[in-house]
Amino acid sequence: xxxxVESGGGLVKPGGSLRLSCAASGFTFSSYSMNWVxxxxxxxxxxxxxxxxxxxxxxxxxxxxxxxxxxxxxxxxSLYLQxxxxxxxxxxVYYCASHPVAAFDYWGQGTLVTVSS
Amino acid sequence: DIQMTQSPSSLSASVxxxxxxxxxxxxxxxxxxxxxxQKPGKAPKRLxxxxxxxxSGVPSRFSGSGSGTEFTLTISSxxxxxxxxxxxxxxxxxxxxxxxxxxxxxx
Numbered sequence: 001x002x003x004x005v006e007s008g009g010g011l012v013k014p015g016g017s018l019r020l021s022c023a024a025s026g027f028t029f030s031s032y033s034m035n036w037v038x039x040x041x042x043x044x045x046x047x048x049x050x051x052x053x054x055x056x057x058x059x060x061x062x063x064x065x066x067x068x069x070x071x072x073x074x075x076x077x078s079l080y081l082q083x084x085x086x087x088x089x090x091x092x093v094y095y096c097a098s099h100p101v102a103a104f105d106y107w108g109q110g111t112l113v114t115v116s117s
Numbered sequence: 118d119i120q121m122t123q124s125p126s127s128l129s130a131s132v133x134x135x136x137x138x139x140x141x142x143x144x145x146x147x148x149x150x151x152x153x154x155q156k157p158g159k160a161p162k163r164l165x166x167x168x169x170x171x172x173s174g175v176p177s178r179f180s181g182s183g184s185g186t187e188f189t190l191t192i193s194s195x196x197x198x199x200x201x202x203x204x205x206x207x208x209x210x211x212x213x214x215x216x217x218x219x220x221x222x223x224x
Contacts, residue, residue: 047213
């Protein structure tokens with residue numbers, strides 16, 4: 001069974017940092033590009049960042065560029081999102097998701113990040 | 118970046134109704150589009166991939182059509198469990214972009 005399990009969310013002050021993790025199982029993690037997607041309270045879905053299977057290609061939304069860093073460790077079947085200089089508008093549920101490839105599409109349950117003083 | 122314009126933003130419908138939701142891309146995306154259903158407190162669940170292919174396990178009352186810039190999700194006969202918010206997602210090019218969402222409510 002494919003599983004994506006996020007962790008690392010929590011309450012952080014503006015300007016602070018947080019590192020999210022996503023543990024993957026049940027599929028060949030190293031073969032798939034991966035994404036982070038977020039959803040602010042009561043709002044729609046927003047793509048945050050993507051990383052290719054070998055980390056050769058990395059993309060960021062303009063809203064997080066220069067502050068967030070996506071990475072992965074294929075040996076540990078894990079995806080990460082390092083979030084620095086956090087702002088109130090970064091408050092959201094953060095989802096780890098496989099990049100859509102034909103019928104393959106999986107999401108984690110999400111982890112809540114709250115940026116507040 | 119490619120913009121995805123989804124309409125309507127909300128709709129009220131009754132059980133048994135036929136419902137249609139549309140997404141328009143700001144430039145051609147071939148058929149690199151999926152439709153997702155999201156219920157409160159849950160992760161999105163994909164219903165349709167490649168614009169018109171039904172995800173395994175999804176009821177056949179859901180269907181998708183379109184290519185290029187115009188896409189449609191149709192629910193042929195709305196069921197109680199279909200009341201949710203629906204999103205389109207283009208993955209033709211980075212950054213990926215979601216439509217603004219359509220909240221389907223009970224009339």
